[in-house]
Amino acid sequence: MSATSFSFFAAAAVALGAALMAMVARQPRASLAGFAIALAALIVPLVQLRAPIVAAIVLLASALTVGLLAGLTGVNGRPDAPSVARGGRLPLAFWVPAGLGLAGFAWVLLATGSRQVVEHGPPIERGASFGDGNVVLLQIAADHVVPALVVALLALCSVIAAVLTLVVERPGASAQPPLDAPS
Amino acid sequence: MLPITHYLYLALALFGVGLGGALLRRSLVVALLGIQLMLVAVALCFCAYARFFADPGGQIAALLIMLVGLCELAVAIAVALRVLRADSARAATLLDDWPGTLDVLDAAGTPDRSGTKGQAG
Structure with a gap:
């Protein structure tokens, strides 16, 4: 190995x-x-x-x-006490997908170890431009302007939304009802 | 270079673990971590194919995916902090897991502000 x-x-x-x-x-x-x-x-x-x-x-x-x-x-300010209600059994809706997930994980491990046909990429010589950060950024600016602009606008909107969420106070915010209370 | 299948299986396993955590856990923290784990797995997949085809386009896609993940994370953290400022006891329940402590608090009428958990029954 x-x-x-x-x-x-x-x-x-x-x-x-x-x-x-x-x-x-x-x-x-x-x-x-x-x-x-x-x-x-x-x-x-x-x-x-x-x-x-x-x-x-x-x-x-x-x-x-x-x-x-x-x-x-x-913020909790308390030690790592177990936060799960003790004594309760997890439902079948938990164990079925969890078991399937564990089985899939075991299959992935076995398949990774028993793979017989391997597929390699083309060899890349030392010093080639592949993976160079400058080349990647230049290619973004040259060939992927629209996706980069969309992601930049999304980032701007998310930052504005995050700031507004933190800053803007609703009237009567001090007497807010619980989040899931019926209106 | 190792075969591309190694990286793809690793990405698949990570995506499955993240998906399971995001779907099966009620904790806000674990749900966020699961979503981030799925995004990283997809980015790893793109990087593997980028290396396989010797095309940096996959790395660019991985970069954009990670940036979108950061945006999602920023909004989620802002919402969590907002809830935290409004009601610290209720925000603490967002970090808890499984059989709903929110239901326990609602059944009690007033949230427990002492930092200890409400007891059912």
Whole structure:
């Protein structure tokens, strides 16, 4: 097993395990820790695919996500007590899709290990322009102007919506009824 | 380079894990993390095909996907912070999971502001 294969499988195992922990853990801090580990492990395959700029964006997004959500969960001001009602059994509607998901996960692991026909991309020489951040950004400016503009407008709208959500106060906001109360 | 199928299977597994978390959990935090995980899995898939075809267009698509994910995250965090400012006890319930603490609070009439959870029954 080459160093590339070993690093990929190690990173994939860490990423999948941490992602599973993030989704299964019932405490927000444990979920955040698992999510951070999963994203950090995903940097390895992204770098192997010669996409360092995407890896940097993923790292930035993960740092932003973890920072904001850590601040959000820290508002609780209480230790990581189990937040699930004790004694209750999870419904069948949980166990059926969860079992299917675990079976699919096992199938993915087996299929990854037993793949007989491999498909490689064309070799890329050292020093080629593929994966260079400057080339990617120049190609965005040259060939993908419309999608970039749409995403930029979407980002602008979302930032405006987020600021308005935080700033604008409705009349009588101090006596707000519960969110799910009948009007 | 490893076969492209390795990366695709990894992306598929990550997408499935994120989808399961986003659909099966009631916690706001885990739902957000699941959606972000799905977006990262799709970005990984695009990067794998970009490498396979030696075309940076896939990396551009992955970049745009991640930016859209950041936009979604910004709005979701703003909504969560708004709820947090309005009623810290109710916002705390948004971070909890499974059998609805919101229902417990509503049944009690007033939210529990002491930071402890309401007890059913």
